[in-house]
Amino acid sequence: MTRRPTSSALARVFAPSGTLRASINLGNPVLAHRDPASGAPAGVSVDLAREFGQRLGVPVEPVAFERAALSAEAVRAERADIGFFAVDPARGEGLRFTAPYVLIEGGYLVPERSPISENGQVDQEGTRISVGAGSAYDLFLTREIRRAGIIRLEGAPRALAALRAGEVEVAAGIRRLLEEEAAKAEGVRVLPGRFMVIRQAMGIPAGRGDQAQEVLASFVEEMKAGGFVADALERHGVEGAIVAPAG
Template identity: 65%
Template sequence: MSTPLSPTVVSAFTPTGALRASINLGNPILAGRDAATGEPVGVSIDLARAFADRLGVAVELVVFEKAAASVDAVRNDKADIGFFAIDPARSEGLRFTAPYVLIEGSYLVPAGSAIRDNDEVDRDGQRIAVGSGSAYDLFLTREIRQARIVRVQGAQGVMECLRAGQAEVAAGIRQVLEAEAARDAGLRLLPGRFMVIQQAMGTPASRGPEAAAALAAFVEEMKASGFVADALARHRIQGASVAPAGGLPA
């Protein structure tokens, strides 16, 4: 049974009276729009509603199309919680929980490409298309030494860039790229993954350590209780797994 949250913690998360949850629609593993109603739906929305219920307040969804804008909303106190990939470049002004979901990042190439393995991507003269400000962008900015990163807007922009021949490689969520390759015989997914994305919840650091600890405990409870696994199944999400207690396995 969960421990009731103190009035201090509730107040820290609800300066406007409701819980404002920053939602990134750019990650289809976690959020999207209902085909019938157009309303946001997904794992992150389910978690936001559950945490609002825990606080005993209403939830307000603050919706964005890309990760960077969603992060900025929380960092600038325009939202009270958010759902982000953990990355050192995002740590300033934020407090992250341990991850609740792990997602694989993979590469997609034209079917006729000479590239056969992830290790062959970082070569001089090659271009990697990636969503600007995404977890992949942040990771590849640190790791890529020879190839050039081409930053575009969102997953659709990445695919347009690859198909137009403006990049030799596309980087993104494995599930999304896998679906593109299944639909288009002119594309091929490289085997394996180049990174594991740790999706976590976050809150402004200004809300204090007690609030950060309460959010961290909530995430651990949602994993242990089966809530996250049930949400993934309910939204028919493949290509993602529930993170182990405390984070990544040793």
């Protein structure tokens, strides 16, 4: 019979420094942002990190990044102990993922007068798609786009600005973020439907081992089944994301 590790043993595995360093991607406003009053990271992913730290009995230190690729690299290099990422084959090396806890739609933004009316028309010769470099959308489009060009820029705001400036024909990103951009000012519209579904999961450095991955995976399933994730989405006013089904 395999013994379950004690909480102190788990704390040493997950937080060898005595503090659980949580890599937080501020480039995904659905799950993380800076608190307007304190400037500290806040959001669904921060809530999950703090709850997990409480289970381990250790303090939590959010380590904020503006881009998903930088957030993932911090965990891969063990400069952070846990992270919150979109599951993608191109990101798997050096990381271990749980099942997703949230699903987010990815969409396209185009100029109001664009002849493009549906997602299937985007991948055409002469079409340029702006996207945040290293994001889940970038990784997906790199695999799937055959004819259009991909313009990788420093974060989602820059990708959206490129569309407004006429530097590209399409911008790809979180559907909710695109809808907010379209509501700011006339001149752009969101294509109907979605071109991908982003599966947001928790992850750890691969070197932490199978047992640590299993413990984190069980935590995620408990947070989904018990309503913690749903409550966090509601508490932070998140729209355009749903709790993922059981893993």
